[in-house]
Amino acid sequence: MKNGAFRRVVRYLRNSIAHPYPIAGTTAQQREGIKFLWWDLLFANISVAFYAEFVTLFILELGGTSGMIGTMSSFNSAMTLLGPLIGAMLVARSGKRKVWVVLGSGGLGRLTLLLSAVVPLLFDGLTAVIVVIVLMCIRSLAGSISGPPAQSLQGDIFPPGIRSRWNSLAMVTGSVITVGVVPLAGFIIRFISGAAGYQTTMLLAAVLGFVATWFYSQIPEPESAERQTNPRTKAKGGGWAAFLSDRRFLLYCGVQFVWQFGIQISGPFFTVYMREGLGFSVDTIALLATATAVVNIFALAMAGKLVSDKNYAKMTAIGMLLVPFMPLSWYFAHSAWGVLGAKAYGVIAWACVHVAGLPLILSITPREHRAQFIALANAVSAIAAIIVPIPAGWIYAAYGFRVNLLLSAAGRGVAALMFLAMYLRGAFSWSYDDRREAELTRQQHV
Template sequence: LRQRLTKLFSQIATPYPTDNTTAIQRHGMRVNWWSSVISSVSGAFYTDFVTIYMLALGATAATVGLRASINSAAALAAPLLGAWLVEQTGKRKALILLWPGFISRLMLLLMALIPFLAQGKMAVTLFVVLVALQAFSDTLAGPAANSLLGDIVPIAVRGRYVGAQMIAGLIVRIAVLPLAGMLIKRVGGLAGYQLAWCLAALIGFLATWLYAQLPEPQCVESQGKKGDALHSFVEGWRVFSRDRRFVAFCAAHFIWNFGVSFAGPFFQVHMVEDLGFNVETIALLATITTPVNVLGYWLAGHWVDRAGAQRAMSVSMLFVPLLPVIWIFARSPWHVGLIQSYGFLAWAGFHVASTPLILAITPPEYRSRYIAIYNTFNAVASMISPLAAGWVYSHWGFTANCVGSAIGRGLGGFLFLLLVKTGSLGAATLTPVRVKKAPILTRKG
């Protein structure tokens, strides 16, 4: 009985693969896992209600689209700045604890205070500014977080680990999201949103404390790169520009994200303003369809480790472009539930494969910088697209946004499939190339 209980406890404590991992890797995976779970609890209290909170403060549909663009603009320079800080300091964990761990969660508390500080347009403006600062904080540490994850989680188990991590987040979502929706409705008015945001911040700070226990391996990216910031920045762009495969990869995802953002900000607006859904209905739909998302992530995690991240992402990018087209025909909650279920299955391969793929095709010596450049491309697309999408929405409505989104997604997916089909993507193999001031690494084969 003791052995069975010990085995059960071990499976609960580490519900992810640990094949051929070292003790420090297992410790890091465990700390990262539980910090992520607690962060998911925090996110469940507010993420799905951001747009509705904005509307309650008095925002218009155009303002919702503008908020998405401002978020992307605020986060535009953040990845490059974050990568530079990693290379100059080598302190990846400290960056994560400071920016998303502390500042981002402080913004949640300030958002909760908005109704006490301002009303009308001023309240909406203040909310948009705080959300933008939160986006900047979260994005700045993105390269550091991915780089650290690459050192902690071995490549052989990354797909299953990331998939299991996403599943855990979704299970938390099933449990917490209805509670958050009922809490907001029961308290009523703006006070309901304020309470939800306060709880999200407090729980988030607990996740920050836990992440502080994460072991940090030595950062190879900072070795030999401290000093001249301008030269380091120029060198990074030179390395990137010589890597034509990664440039093409970024271009395909730029078009893809432009298409995604062309309709993304307006799905909740459409449900509230056109279909007449209330916050409880939206929360219930998210809860009911989450098991489908869990199934998708579980299948995708095993698929990525078995068939490879490239293949998983390729198949996903074939089916996702159909999603906005199907949204055009939604008329009732059960229609939306079916559409969301299809969307979760279609997106699962893309989401689970993203981190293993970017870690596989980037050189460890420049990983943060490569990830930062990739994120910058995506941020530019996400900044430009909602501006055009907001104008289209106000003139032609939701259907036009869905059609435009499908076209953008389809084109981006086609370009990525072309890269995979021609064998243009592959694991990073670096060879030194002599240049005037420092060795530049390019990829071979």
């Protein structure tokens, strides 16, 4: 009896780790792709957890300033403007997607982490800071090049009925990993102390990231609709012309521009504010990130139950209306407990927006031009992200972070009302997936 119960527990744990993902309505090739994408997700999230929360602190440890952090954020945003356009062009010309993800974020992006780990051994002072910032900008470029190809590939791997469930699972998994790994990374940094601690976590992130890259490289890639685009459509401008003629998607991009504007007014400076404004230690920042991740697990799991592939626009509208109150809650946070409350509210407010993000963008982009549409949406958001952080850094230095928070809340609020207006006017009442299914059904009856 005891052995049987033990085996059942082991089997349950094995299944929970090895294949907890949804597969309803998938083909054998899609299931194979989901399997390798799952293992890529696990190792990629572990890699990110070892460095993402500590990049800013690493630069500050090397002698960087809040102004340099703001400048890096702007340059990163410039890379995210250029990168998606390059990625979409590569997909349109080659019809391939996986290779650009493997070479981009999976290859060059993770190589920059490895190089960042050795920078303090080769340079010191301002030179070391500049080199690390340049490497982080290259990492951002590599990742943004891979974005449209990766999302286009996901659109073929996941049928519409399971996209929101996969997105929820992926985000919950990321939060669970953050809970376990971020405190470990913080302990390593504190135990080794100084720049060497950050170097160690960067090295671990690079190694684990390359493992994730190998798993991603094993995904069987379905035939791309972007390779099969009609030559007449290409002669008329292809995806770029289709983008300009799609009024709904243009309005969506306008909302994203304003939304990103509001985010970037405060986004780059939360960690700086905790470190310099509130005087929190690295351990405290790591513990806050861990506690927030615990809340995020439950928030995303609940959002996964609330969001479906039929109501993603509605849940996005509700979430966007809640998000502007997050920077306002930071305005009144003066202690670690206050910051924890503000961060917890933030992840709860963001949960539905995050879970609905993938099915929303896939539903409003035509399959034959998906990478280009996604690239242009990312580019529009990147424009706002480029122009805001440098003046936002000046506001932070001249007037304090609270002014940033108020301006951020206002920008996010305007964007939320714009999206709500689109939803109420029926902009999301149909999707390209519905039209494609109707076309396939019509062809079967001809």
